[in-house]
Amino acid sequence: MPKALLDFLGYCFFFWSNENEEPPHIHVCKGKPSKNSTKFWIRDDEIVLEHNNANIPAKDLKKIQMYISLNKKDIIYEWFRHFNQ
Template sequence: MPTVLRLSGWRFHFYSDEGGEPPHIHVDTGDGDCKFWLSPVRLARSQGVKAQDLRRIESVVAENEALFLEKWHDFFRP
């Protein structure tokens, strides 16, 4: 499971067996996890993540959308 970014105790990653889905990023927070679709950025699911953290994470995902998409395509379409 490739880690793309670590920030504020959060780990942004994707799973190696999810290439059949549209580009997205998973985020582990220590308290829970969430998944955001990329392009456009929107929440796919969340479990155990506080609402205020979700808003902050969504901002980070939006700010790093190009990086996440680049890493996704590099990994799933070598």
């Protein structure tokens, strides 16, 4: 697993295995994966916050969004590897 998906600021980055019908996105929460996670869509030209169910503070959301953007290539690679696409 690339470092991009391990952790950042204590947040966990992950995919749910039953969401391969959706476009690439990543879930984020503190600690371990949880259904109350925050979701970001990963698009060609931007990283879009879908929802903040993990109630991540705004200052951290900005940092996380930038982190995802900087590691987008690795995250997308892992998305397609995870879903065998």
